[in-house]
Amino acid sequence: MKAVVTVVGKDKSGIIARVTEYLAKKGANVEDISQTVLQNYFAMIMLVETGSMQIGELRKGAEELGKSIGVDISIQHEDVFSAMHRI
Amino acid sequence: MINFNKNEILETVRMLDNENLDVRTVTMALSLFDCVGRTADETAELAYNKIRSRAGKLVAVGEEIAEQYGVPIVNKRVSVTPVSLLGAKTGGYVKIAEALDKAANEIGIDFIGGYTALVHKGMSPFELEFINSIPEAIAKTQKVCSSVNVGSTRSGINMDAVRLMGEKIKELSALTASADGLGCAKFVVFCNAVEDNPFMAGAFTGVGEGDAIINVGVSGPGAVSCALKKLGKGADLLAVAEEIKRTAFKITRVGQLVAAEAAKRLGATFGIVDLSLAPTPKVGDSVAQILEEMGLESVGAPGTTACLAILNDAVKKGGVMASSSVGGLSGAFIPVSEDEGMIRAVRKGALTIEKLEAMTCVCSVGLDMLAVPGDTSAETISAIIADECAIGMINNKTTAVRIIPAPGKKVGDEVEFGGLLGTAPVMPVNSFSANEFIRRGGRVPAPIHSLKN
Numbered sequence: 001m002k003a004v005v006t007v008v009g010k011d012k013s014g015i016i017a018r019v020t021e022y023l024a025k026k027g028a029n030v031e032d033i034s035q036t037v038l039q040n041y042f043a044m045i046m047l048v049e050t051g052s053m054q055i056g057e058l059r060k061g062a063e064e065l066g067k068s069i070g071v072d073i074s075i076q077h078e079d080v081f082s083a084m085h086r087i
Numbered sequence: 088m089i090n091f092n093k094n095e096i097l098e099t100v101r102m103l104d105n106e107n108l109d110v111r112t113v114t115m116a117l118s119l120f121d122c123v124g125r126t127a128d129e130t131a132e133l134a135y136n137k138i139r140s141r142a143g144k145l146v147a148v149g150e151e152i153a154e155q156y157g158v159p160i161v162n163k164r165v166s167v168t169p170v171s172l173l174g175a176k177t178g179g180y181v182k183i184a185e186a187l188d189k190a191a192n193e194i195g196i197d198f199i200g201g202y203t204a205l206v207h208k209g210m211s212p213f214e215l216e217f218i219n220s221i222p223e224a225i226a227k228t229q230k231v232c233s234s235v236n237v238g239s240t241r242s243g244i245n246m247d248a249v250r251l252m253g254e255k256i257k258e259l260s261a262l263t264a265s266a267d268g269l270g271c272a273k274f275v276v277f278c279n280a281v282e283d284n285p286f287m288a289g290a291f292t293g294v295g296e297g298d299a300i301i302n303v304g305v306s307g308p309g310a311v312s313c314a315l316k317k318l319g320k321g322a323d324l325l326a327v328a329e330e331i332k333r334t335a336f337k338i339t340r341v342g343q344l345v346a347a348e349a350a351k352r353l354g355a356t357f358g359i360v361d362l363s364l365a366p367t368p369k370v371g372d373s374v375a376q377i378l379e380e381m382g383l384e385s386v387g388a389p390g391t392t393a394c395l396a397i398l399n400d401a402v403k404k405g406g407v408m409a410s411s412s413v414g415g416l417s418g419a420f421i422p423v424s425e426d427e428g429m430i431r432a433v434r435k436g437a438l439t440i441e442k443l444e445a446m447t448c449v450c451s452v453g454l455d456m457l458a459v460p461g462d463t464s465a466e467t468i469s470a471i472i473a474d475e476c477a478i479g480m481i482n483n484k485t486t487a488v489r490i491i492p493a494p495g496k497k498v499g500d501e502v503e504f505g506g507l508l509g510t511a512p513v514m515p516v517n518s519f520s521a522n523e524f525i526r527r528g529g530r531v532p533a534p535i536h537s538l539k540n
Contacts (some may be wrong), residue, residue: 047089056154083340085095
Protein backbone atom coordinates (compact mmCIF):
# COMPACT_ATOMS: atom_id res chain seq x y z
CA MET A 1 0.00 0.00 0.00
CA LYS A 2 1.04 3.60 -0.49
CA ALA A 3 1.64 5.87 2.48
CA VAL A 4 2.55 9.51 2.93
CA VAL A 5 5.42 10.19 5.32
CA THR A 6 5.72 13.71 6.72
CA VAL A 7 8.65 14.91 8.75
CA VAL A 8 8.36 18.28 10.44
CA GLY A 9 10.69 19.94 12.93
CA LYS A 10 13.71 22.13 13.50
CA ASP A 11 16.31 21.75 10.76
CA LYS A 12 19.56 19.94 11.44
CA SER A 13 21.94 17.78 9.43
CA GLY A 14 21.15 14.19 8.64
CA ILE A 15 17.34 14.15 8.94
CA ILE A 16 16.73 12.81 5.42
CA ALA A 17 19.52 10.26 5.80
CA ARG A 18 18.15 8.91 9.08
CA VAL A 19 14.56 8.72 7.85
CA THR A 20 15.35 7.12 4.50
CA GLU A 21 17.74 4.69 6.17
CA TYR A 22 14.92 3.61 8.48
CA LEU A 23 12.47 3.21 5.59
CA ALA A 24 14.97 1.21 3.54
CA LYS A 25 15.63 -1.10 6.47
CA LYS A 26 11.91 -1.77 6.74
CA GLY A 27 11.63 -2.55 3.03
CA ALA A 28 9.65 0.55 2.14
CA ASN A 29 10.43 2.17 -1.22
CA VAL A 30 10.47 5.97 -1.54
CA GLU A 31 8.62 6.92 -4.74
CA ASP A 32 8.57 10.69 -4.41
CA ILE A 33 10.11 13.22 -2.10
CA SER A 34 9.79 16.95 -1.55
CA GLN A 35 11.49 19.00 1.08
CA THR A 36 11.72 22.63 2.17
CA VAL A 37 13.43 24.58 4.92
CA LEU A 38 11.76 27.81 5.97
CA GLN A 39 13.32 29.88 8.76
CA ASN A 40 15.14 26.87 10.21
CA TYR A 41 11.92 24.86 10.04
CA PHE A 42 12.25 21.60 8.17
CA ALA A 43 9.32 20.00 6.33
CA MET A 44 9.65 16.87 4.21
CA ILE A 45 6.92 14.90 2.49
CA MET A 46 7.50 11.49 0.95
CA LEU A 47 5.31 9.02 -0.88
CA VAL A 48 6.38 5.48 -0.06
CA GLU A 49 5.32 2.01 -1.08
CA THR A 50 5.26 0.08 2.18
CA GLY A 51 5.64 -3.36 0.60
CA SER A 52 4.80 -6.20 2.95
CA MET A 53 5.26 -4.02 6.04
CA GLN A 54 2.21 -3.31 8.23
CA ILE A 55 1.62 0.43 8.33
CA GLY A 56 1.01 0.38 12.11
CA GLU A 57 4.39 -1.18 12.77
CA LEU A 58 6.12 1.18 10.35
CA ARG A 59 4.45 4.14 12.08
CA LYS A 60 5.48 3.01 15.54
CA GLY A 61 9.14 2.71 14.61
CA ALA A 62 9.02 6.06 12.80
CA GLU A 63 7.58 7.81 15.82
CA GLU A 64 10.38 6.44 17.98
CA LEU A 65 12.95 7.54 15.41
CA GLY A 66 11.32 11.00 15.34
CA LYS A 67 11.69 11.29 19.06
CA SER A 68 15.37 10.39 18.93
CA ILE A 69 16.10 12.96 16.19
CA GLY A 70 13.80 15.61 17.65
CA VAL A 71 11.30 15.90 14.75
CA ASP A 72 7.67 14.83 14.29
CA ILE A 73 7.31 11.93 11.86
CA SER A 74 3.87 10.89 10.76
CA ILE A 75 2.89 8.06 8.41
CA GLN A 76 -0.60 8.03 6.91
CA HIS A 77 -2.36 5.81 4.41
CA GLU A 78 -2.75 7.52 1.03
CA ASP A 79 -6.53 6.89 1.10
CA VAL A 80 -6.99 9.33 3.97
CA PHE A 81 -5.65 12.20 1.85
CA SER A 82 -7.71 11.15 -1.17
CA ALA A 83 -10.84 11.06 0.98
CA MET A 84 -10.25 14.46 2.53
CA HIS A 85 -8.98 16.43 -0.43
CA ARG A 86 -10.44 14.86 -3.58
CA ILE A 87 -14.08 14.52 -4.57
CA MET B 88 3.92 10.99 -7.80
CA ILE B 89 2.34 12.62 -4.79
CA ASN B 90 -1.14 13.73 -5.86
CA PHE B 91 -1.60 16.25 -3.08
CA ASN B 92 -0.01 19.59 -2.46
CA LYS B 93 2.03 20.29 0.60
CA ASN B 94 -0.67 22.33 2.36
CA GLU B 95 -3.24 19.56 1.94
CA ILE B 96 -0.89 16.98 3.38
CA LEU B 97 0.19 19.09 6.33
CA GLU B 98 -3.43 20.04 7.06
CA THR B 99 -4.48 16.39 7.30
CA VAL B 100 -1.52 15.49 9.50
CA ARG B 101 -2.26 18.46 11.77
CA MET B 102 -5.97 17.59 12.05
CA LEU B 103 -5.15 14.05 13.10
CA ASP B 104 -2.12 14.70 15.29
CA ASN B 105 -2.94 17.99 17.01
CA GLU B 106 -6.62 18.81 16.60
CA ASN B 107 -8.27 15.65 17.97
CA LEU B 108 -9.84 14.58 14.69
CA ASP B 109 -11.17 11.12 15.30
CA VAL B 110 -14.12 8.84 14.69
CA ARG B 111 -16.24 8.93 17.81
CA THR B 112 -17.95 5.62 17.28
CA VAL B 113 -18.36 2.68 14.95
CA THR B 114 -21.71 1.22 15.92
CA MET B 115 -23.03 -2.08 14.62
CA ALA B 116 -26.82 -2.09 14.52
CA LEU B 117 -28.19 -5.62 14.90
CA SER B 118 -31.74 -6.81 14.45
CA LEU B 119 -32.68 -9.24 17.21
CA PHE B 120 -36.18 -10.06 15.95
CA ASP B 121 -34.94 -13.54 15.05
CA CYS B 122 -33.95 -14.05 18.69
CA VAL B 123 -37.43 -13.95 20.20
CA GLY B 124 -37.89 -17.18 22.13
CA ARG B 125 -40.73 -18.85 24.02
CA THR B 126 -39.31 -17.72 27.35
CA ALA B 127 -37.23 -14.73 28.47
CA ASP B 128 -34.32 -17.10 29.16
CA GLU B 129 -34.45 -18.41 25.61
CA THR B 130 -34.62 -14.88 24.16
CA ALA B 131 -31.68 -13.85 26.35
CA GLU B 132 -29.61 -16.78 25.16
CA LEU B 133 -30.43 -16.30 21.47
CA ALA B 134 -29.67 -12.56 21.73
CA TYR B 135 -26.38 -13.29 23.48
CA ASN B 136 -25.39 -15.78 20.79
CA LYS B 137 -26.25 -13.47 17.92
CA ILE B 138 -24.31 -10.54 19.39
CA ARG B 139 -21.32 -12.79 20.05
CA SER B 140 -21.30 -14.23 16.56
CA ARG B 141 -22.26 -11.15 14.54
CA ALA B 142 -20.34 -8.44 16.44
CA GLY B 143 -17.57 -10.61 17.88
CA LYS B 144 -14.94 -9.08 15.61
CA LEU B 145 -16.15 -5.46 15.89
CA VAL B 146 -13.47 -4.34 18.31
CA ALA B 147 -10.61 -6.08 16.50
CA VAL B 148 -11.72 -4.73 13.13
CA GLY B 149 -12.12 -1.24 14.61
CA GLU B 150 -8.58 -1.38 15.93
CA GLU B 151 -7.20 -2.66 12.61
CA ILE B 152 -8.85 0.17 10.70
CA ALA B 153 -7.69 2.76 13.24
CA GLU B 154 -4.15 1.50 12.80
CA GLN B 155 -4.30 1.32 9.02
CA TYR B 156 -5.58 4.87 8.56
CA GLY B 157 -4.01 6.40 11.63
CA VAL B 158 -7.44 7.66 12.70
CA PRO B 159 -8.43 6.91 16.30
CA ILE B 160 -11.80 5.19 16.71
CA VAL B 161 -12.80 6.20 20.23
CA ASN B 162 -15.71 3.81 20.84
CA LYS B 163 -17.02 0.58 19.36
CA ARG B 164 -20.67 -0.07 20.13
CA VAL B 165 -23.61 -2.27 19.30
CA SER B 166 -27.26 -1.26 19.07
CA VAL B 167 -30.13 -3.74 19.01
CA THR B 168 -33.86 -3.95 18.26
CA PRO B 169 -35.94 -2.24 20.99
CA VAL B 170 -35.89 -4.79 23.79
CA SER B 171 -39.45 -3.87 24.83
CA LEU B 172 -40.60 -5.61 21.62
CA LEU B 173 -38.41 -8.69 22.11
CA GLY B 174 -40.01 -9.48 25.47
CA ALA B 175 -43.57 -8.45 24.63
CA LYS B 176 -44.86 -11.98 25.15
CA THR B 177 -42.47 -13.26 27.79
CA GLY B 178 -41.53 -10.32 30.04
CA GLY B 179 -38.35 -11.01 32.01
CA TYR B 180 -36.74 -7.87 30.60
CA VAL B 181 -33.93 -7.62 33.13
CA LYS B 182 -32.70 -11.09 32.11
CA ILE B 183 -32.42 -9.88 28.52
CA ALA B 184 -30.53 -6.77 29.70
CA GLU B 185 -28.08 -8.96 31.60
CA ALA B 186 -27.51 -11.12 28.52
CA LEU B 187 -26.81 -8.01 26.43
CA ASP B 188 -24.37 -6.80 29.07
CA LYS B 189 -22.60 -10.14 29.23
CA ALA B 190 -22.20 -10.24 25.46
CA ALA B 191 -21.00 -6.60 25.43
CA ASN B 192 -18.38 -7.31 28.06
CA GLU B 193 -17.16 -10.45 26.34
CA ILE B 194 -16.74 -8.88 22.91
CA GLY B 195 -15.08 -5.85 24.50
CA ILE B 196 -17.32 -3.06 23.17
CA ASP B 197 -17.86 0.18 25.09
CA PHE B 198 -21.67 0.30 25.17
CA ILE B 199 -24.71 -1.61 23.95
CA GLY B 200 -27.89 0.34 23.23
CA GLY B 201 -31.46 -0.65 22.53
CA TYR B 202 -32.99 -1.20 25.94
CA THR B 203 -35.68 0.88 24.38
CA ALA B 204 -39.42 1.45 24.16
CA LEU B 205 -41.31 3.50 21.60
CA VAL B 206 -44.42 4.81 23.29
CA HIS B 207 -44.97 8.17 21.60
CA LYS B 208 -48.65 7.56 21.01
CA GLY B 209 -49.65 4.88 23.46
CA MET B 210 -48.31 2.31 25.86
CA SER B 211 -49.18 -1.41 25.91
CA PRO B 212 -49.11 -3.30 29.23
CA PHE B 213 -45.85 -4.99 28.18
CA GLU B 214 -44.32 -1.58 27.49
CA LEU B 215 -45.33 -0.36 30.93
CA GLU B 216 -43.70 -3.46 32.41
CA PHE B 217 -40.61 -2.73 30.34
CA ILE B 218 -40.38 0.92 31.41
CA ASN B 219 -40.75 -0.10 35.05
CA SER B 220 -37.77 -2.45 34.58
CA ILE B 221 -35.42 0.25 33.26
CA PRO B 222 -33.92 1.45 36.59
CA GLU B 223 -33.15 -2.10 37.73
CA ALA B 224 -31.82 -3.16 34.32
CA ILE B 225 -29.40 -0.23 34.12
CA ALA B 226 -28.33 -0.47 37.75
CA LYS B 227 -27.57 -4.19 37.39
CA THR B 228 -25.54 -3.84 34.18
CA GLN B 229 -22.43 -1.95 33.14
CA LYS B 230 -22.74 -1.26 29.44
CA VAL B 231 -26.46 -1.33 28.68
CA CYS B 232 -27.94 1.98 27.51
CA SER B 233 -31.64 2.72 27.50
CA SER B 234 -33.98 5.11 25.74
CA VAL B 235 -37.69 5.81 25.52
CA ASN B 236 -39.39 7.75 22.74
CA VAL B 237 -42.31 9.67 24.26
CA GLY B 238 -43.31 12.02 21.47
CA SER B 239 -43.27 12.68 17.74
CA THR B 240 -44.33 15.35 15.29
CA ARG B 241 -46.79 12.91 13.72
CA SER B 242 -48.46 11.73 16.90
CA GLY B 243 -47.96 14.33 19.61
CA ILE B 244 -46.60 13.70 23.10
CA ASN B 245 -47.61 10.84 25.38
CA MET B 246 -47.81 12.74 28.66
CA ASP B 247 -48.52 9.61 30.71
CA ALA B 248 -45.13 8.36 29.53
CA VAL B 249 -43.53 11.75 30.23
CA ARG B 250 -44.82 11.59 33.78
CA LEU B 251 -43.39 8.09 34.20
CA MET B 252 -40.02 9.22 32.88
CA GLY B 253 -39.53 11.68 35.74
CA GLU B 254 -40.26 8.91 38.23
CA LYS B 255 -37.92 6.41 36.53
CA ILE B 256 -35.09 8.93 36.36
CA LYS B 257 -35.44 9.53 40.11
CA GLU B 258 -35.47 5.79 40.77
CA LEU B 259 -32.46 5.25 38.58
CA SER B 260 -30.59 8.01 40.34
CA ALA B 261 -31.40 6.49 43.74
CA LEU B 262 -30.36 2.98 42.61
CA THR B 263 -27.00 4.29 41.40
CA ALA B 264 -26.56 6.84 44.23
CA SER B 265 -23.17 5.44 45.21
CA ALA B 266 -21.90 6.49 41.77
CA ASP B 267 -23.58 9.95 41.97
CA GLY B 268 -26.53 8.82 39.85
CA LEU B 269 -24.34 7.55 36.99
CA GLY B 270 -27.19 5.31 35.79
CA CYS B 271 -29.01 8.42 34.52
CA ALA B 272 -26.15 9.03 32.08
CA LYS B 273 -27.17 5.80 30.35
CA PHE B 274 -30.82 6.73 29.92
CA VAL B 275 -32.28 9.22 27.46
CA VAL B 276 -35.83 10.34 26.73
CA PHE B 277 -36.58 11.27 23.10
CA CYS B 278 -39.06 13.07 20.94
CA ASN B 279 -38.75 12.03 17.28
CA ALA B 280 -36.11 9.37 18.00
CA VAL B 281 -34.20 8.24 14.91
CA GLU B 282 -33.74 4.59 13.97
CA ASP B 283 -30.12 4.70 12.80
CA ASN B 284 -28.40 6.72 15.52
CA PRO B 285 -24.90 5.44 16.37
CA PHE B 286 -24.56 7.60 19.51
CA MET B 287 -25.31 6.57 23.07
CA ALA B 288 -27.30 6.50 25.19
CA GLY B 289 -29.97 6.69 22.50
CA ALA B 290 -28.84 4.16 19.89
CA PHE B 291 -31.26 1.39 18.97
CA THR B 292 -31.86 -0.57 15.77
CA GLY B 293 -35.11 0.62 14.24
CA VAL B 294 -37.64 -1.92 13.05
CA GLY B 295 -37.18 -0.70 9.49
CA GLU B 296 -33.43 -1.30 9.45
CA GLY B 297 -31.69 -4.41 8.12
CA ASP B 298 -29.97 -7.27 9.93
CA ALA B 299 -26.45 -5.96 10.56
CA ILE B 300 -25.58 -2.39 9.69
CA ILE B 301 -22.55 -0.20 10.35
CA ASN B 302 -23.35 3.35 11.41
CA VAL B 303 -20.51 5.73 12.14
CA GLY B 304 -20.47 8.89 14.22
CA VAL B 305 -17.74 11.40 13.42
CA SER B 306 -16.22 13.85 15.83
CA GLY B 307 -13.84 16.74 15.36
CA PRO B 308 -14.90 19.93 17.15
CA GLY B 309 -11.18 20.57 17.73
CA ALA B 310 -10.51 20.63 13.99
CA VAL B 311 -13.37 23.11 13.44
CA SER B 312 -12.27 25.50 16.17
CA CYS B 313 -8.65 25.42 14.94
CA ALA B 314 -9.85 26.20 11.40
CA LEU B 315 -11.82 29.19 12.71
CA LYS B 316 -8.88 30.37 14.76
CA LYS B 317 -6.74 30.40 11.64
CA LEU B 318 -9.43 32.27 9.74
CA GLY B 319 -9.04 35.08 12.24
CA LYS B 320 -11.35 37.42 14.09
CA GLY B 321 -12.00 39.82 11.23
CA ALA B 322 -13.63 37.32 8.85
CA ASP B 323 -17.35 37.85 8.28
CA LEU B 324 -19.97 35.20 8.99
CA LEU B 325 -20.26 34.00 5.41
CA ALA B 326 -16.54 33.23 5.53
CA VAL B 327 -17.01 31.56 8.92
CA ALA B 328 -19.81 29.34 7.58
CA GLU B 329 -17.70 28.46 4.53
CA GLU B 330 -14.75 27.47 6.69
CA ILE B 331 -16.94 25.26 8.88
CA LYS B 332 -18.41 23.62 5.76
CA ARG B 333 -14.98 22.85 4.36
CA THR B 334 -13.78 21.37 7.63
CA ALA B 335 -16.98 19.36 8.17
CA PHE B 336 -16.57 17.97 4.66
CA LYS B 337 -13.08 16.69 5.45
CA ILE B 338 -14.08 15.28 8.82
CA THR B 339 -17.03 13.47 7.28
CA ARG B 340 -14.92 12.02 4.47
CA VAL B 341 -12.77 10.33 7.07
CA GLY B 342 -15.94 8.97 8.72
CA GLN B 343 -17.17 7.68 5.37
CA LEU B 344 -13.83 6.00 4.66
CA VAL B 345 -13.89 4.24 8.04
CA ALA B 346 -17.57 3.29 7.76
CA ALA B 347 -17.22 1.73 4.30
CA GLU B 348 -14.12 -0.21 5.32
CA ALA B 349 -15.68 -1.43 8.59
CA ALA B 350 -18.83 -2.60 6.81
CA LYS B 351 -16.76 -4.47 4.23
CA ARG B 352 -14.54 -6.20 6.78
CA LEU B 353 -17.44 -7.17 9.03
CA GLY B 354 -19.67 -8.43 6.22
CA ALA B 355 -22.29 -5.87 7.24
CA THR B 356 -24.21 -3.25 5.30
CA PHE B 357 -22.99 0.35 5.41
CA GLY B 358 -25.80 2.35 6.98
CA ILE B 359 -25.09 6.01 7.59
CA VAL B 360 -22.51 8.52 8.70
CA ASP B 361 -23.86 10.70 11.51
CA LEU B 362 -22.61 14.24 11.02
CA SER B 363 -22.71 15.16 14.67
CA LEU B 364 -19.83 17.16 16.10
CA ALA B 365 -19.29 15.23 19.32
CA PRO B 366 -17.10 16.83 21.96
CA THR B 367 -15.01 15.06 24.59
CA PRO B 368 -13.96 16.47 27.97
CA LYS B 369 -10.43 16.87 26.59
CA VAL B 370 -9.19 20.46 26.27
CA GLY B 371 -9.40 21.50 22.60
CA ASP B 372 -12.20 19.09 21.68
CA SER B 373 -15.09 21.33 22.59
CA VAL B 374 -18.19 22.59 20.76
CA ALA B 375 -18.36 25.50 23.24
CA GLN B 376 -14.89 26.55 22.10
CA ILE B 377 -16.09 26.80 18.48
CA LEU B 378 -18.90 29.14 19.54
CA GLU B 379 -16.43 31.22 21.53
CA GLU B 380 -14.08 31.29 18.55
CA MET B 381 -16.98 32.82 16.58
CA GLY B 382 -16.86 35.80 18.93
CA LEU B 383 -18.62 35.02 22.21
CA GLU B 384 -16.92 35.82 25.50
CA SER B 385 -18.43 32.63 26.85
CA VAL B 386 -20.89 30.08 25.60
CA GLY B 387 -24.25 31.02 27.12
CA ALA B 388 -23.85 34.73 26.32
CA PRO B 389 -26.51 36.42 24.17
CA GLY B 390 -25.71 35.36 20.60
CA THR B 391 -25.03 31.74 21.56
CA THR B 392 -28.16 30.41 19.85
CA ALA B 393 -27.32 32.30 16.65
CA CYS B 394 -23.73 31.03 16.62
CA LEU B 395 -24.90 27.48 17.23
CA ALA B 396 -27.44 27.75 14.40
CA ILE B 397 -24.69 28.84 12.00
CA LEU B 398 -22.42 26.01 13.16
CA ASN B 399 -25.10 23.34 12.99
CA ASP B 400 -26.27 24.30 9.53
CA ALA B 401 -22.77 24.61 8.10
CA VAL B 402 -21.75 21.21 9.51
CA LYS B 403 -24.70 19.60 7.73
CA LYS B 404 -24.06 21.41 4.46
CA GLY B 405 -20.42 20.38 4.47
CA GLY B 406 -21.08 16.85 5.62
CA VAL B 407 -23.93 15.91 3.33
CA MET B 408 -21.79 15.95 0.21
CA ALA B 409 -18.99 14.05 1.88
CA SER B 410 -20.96 10.88 2.52
CA SER B 411 -23.05 8.64 0.32
CA SER B 412 -25.57 8.28 3.15
CA VAL B 413 -26.12 10.63 6.05
CA GLY B 414 -28.45 9.98 8.94
CA GLY B 415 -28.66 9.56 12.69
CA LEU B 416 -28.84 12.72 14.74
CA SER B 417 -26.50 14.83 12.58
CA GLY B 418 -25.81 18.16 14.24
CA ALA B 419 -23.65 19.67 16.94
CA PHE B 420 -23.98 18.02 20.35
CA ILE B 421 -24.07 20.13 23.47
CA PRO B 422 -23.63 17.68 26.35
CA VAL B 423 -22.63 19.74 29.37
CA SER B 424 -20.45 17.27 31.28
CA GLU B 425 -18.69 16.00 28.14
CA ASP B 426 -17.53 19.39 26.89
CA GLU B 427 -14.75 21.23 28.67
CA GLY B 428 -16.01 24.63 27.47
CA MET B 429 -19.59 23.98 28.59
CA ILE B 430 -18.37 22.89 32.02
CA ARG B 431 -16.35 26.08 32.32
CA ALA B 432 -19.36 28.21 31.31
CA VAL B 433 -21.65 26.57 33.87
CA ARG B 434 -19.05 27.02 36.62
CA LYS B 435 -18.84 30.75 36.01
CA GLY B 436 -22.60 31.17 35.73
CA ALA B 437 -22.64 31.98 32.01
CA LEU B 438 -24.72 28.99 30.94
CA THR B 439 -28.12 28.06 32.36
CA ILE B 440 -30.66 25.34 31.68
CA GLU B 441 -32.93 27.93 30.06
CA LYS B 442 -30.20 28.96 27.61
CA LEU B 443 -29.40 25.32 26.86
CA GLU B 444 -33.08 24.77 26.12
CA ALA B 445 -33.04 27.63 23.62
CA MET B 446 -29.89 26.17 22.04
CA THR B 447 -31.62 22.82 21.53
CA CYS B 448 -34.05 24.53 19.14
CA VAL B 449 -31.28 24.90 16.57
CA CYS B 450 -29.02 21.91 17.07
CA SER B 451 -28.98 18.25 17.85
CA VAL B 452 -30.02 16.93 20.28
CA GLY B 453 -31.32 18.28 23.56
CA LEU B 454 -30.64 18.86 27.22
CA ASP B 455 -27.79 16.45 27.49
CA MET B 456 -25.67 15.27 30.39
CA LEU B 457 -26.60 17.96 32.85
CA ALA B 458 -26.72 17.45 36.59
CA VAL B 459 -29.44 19.04 38.72
CA PRO B 460 -29.87 19.02 42.53
CA GLY B 461 -30.75 15.63 43.99
CA ASP B 462 -33.95 16.98 45.50
CA THR B 463 -35.39 18.03 42.13
CA SER B 464 -38.85 16.44 42.00
CA ALA B 465 -39.95 13.80 39.50
CA GLU B 466 -42.67 16.20 38.29
CA THR B 467 -40.13 18.94 37.59
CA ILE B 468 -37.95 16.51 35.63
CA SER B 469 -41.04 15.40 33.67
CA ALA B 470 -41.87 19.04 32.99
CA ILE B 471 -38.35 19.68 31.66
CA ILE B 472 -38.81 16.64 29.40
CA ALA B 473 -42.21 17.96 28.27
CA ASP B 474 -40.61 21.28 27.28
CA GLU B 475 -37.93 19.55 25.21
CA CYS B 476 -40.51 17.28 23.57
CA ALA B 477 -42.60 20.30 22.65
CA ILE B 478 -39.60 21.86 20.90
CA GLY B 479 -38.97 18.65 18.96
CA MET B 480 -42.60 18.03 18.12
CA ILE B 481 -43.33 21.52 16.83
CA ASN B 482 -40.04 21.95 14.97
CA ASN B 483 -40.02 18.49 13.41
CA LYS B 484 -36.64 17.58 14.87
CA THR B 485 -35.18 15.14 17.34
CA THR B 486 -34.92 16.41 20.89
CA ALA B 487 -33.86 14.54 23.98
CA VAL B 488 -33.28 14.83 27.69
CA ARG B 489 -30.49 13.08 29.56
CA ILE B 490 -30.55 14.60 33.02
CA ILE B 491 -28.94 13.48 36.25
CA PRO B 492 -30.56 14.41 39.56
CA ALA B 493 -27.38 13.92 41.60
CA PRO B 494 -28.24 12.30 44.93
CA GLY B 495 -27.42 14.50 47.92
CA LYS B 496 -25.87 17.20 45.73
CA LYS B 497 -26.83 20.85 45.53
CA VAL B 498 -26.08 23.75 43.22
CA GLY B 499 -22.36 24.43 43.18
CA ASP B 500 -21.38 20.80 43.79
CA GLU B 501 -19.85 18.75 41.00
CA VAL B 502 -20.40 15.22 39.83
CA GLU B 503 -17.47 13.30 38.39
CA PHE B 504 -18.39 10.50 35.98
CA GLY B 505 -14.96 9.98 34.45
CA GLY B 506 -13.95 9.02 30.92
CA LEU B 507 -16.01 10.34 28.04
CA LEU B 508 -18.89 11.19 30.41
CA GLY B 509 -16.82 13.88 32.10
CA THR B 510 -17.68 16.22 34.96
CA ALA B 511 -21.06 17.87 35.59
CA PRO B 512 -21.45 20.96 37.77
CA VAL B 513 -24.88 20.81 39.43
CA MET B 514 -27.09 23.44 37.77
CA PRO B 515 -29.95 25.39 39.36
CA VAL B 516 -33.50 24.50 38.31
CA ASN B 517 -36.40 26.94 38.33
CA SER B 518 -38.13 26.18 41.63
CA PHE B 519 -41.72 26.96 40.61
CA SER B 520 -43.96 23.92 40.25
CA ALA B 521 -45.55 22.26 37.19
CA ASN B 522 -47.00 19.44 39.29
CA GLU B 523 -50.63 19.94 38.29
CA PHE B 524 -49.76 20.09 34.61
CA ILE B 525 -47.78 16.85 34.80
CA ARG B 526 -50.44 15.04 36.82
CA ARG B 527 -53.08 15.70 34.16
CA GLY B 528 -51.62 12.97 31.96
CA GLY B 529 -53.19 12.12 28.60
CA ARG B 530 -51.69 13.13 25.30
CA VAL B 531 -50.61 16.34 23.64
CA PRO B 532 -52.34 16.20 20.26
CA ALA B 533 -50.18 16.13 17.12
CA PRO B 534 -49.43 19.62 15.87
CA ILE B 535 -50.79 21.19 12.72
CA HIS B 536 -48.52 20.80 9.70
CA SER B 537 -49.40 23.97 7.90
CA LEU B 538 -49.76 27.63 8.90
CA LYS B 539 -46.16 27.49 10.16
CA ASN B 540 -45.13 30.51 12.17
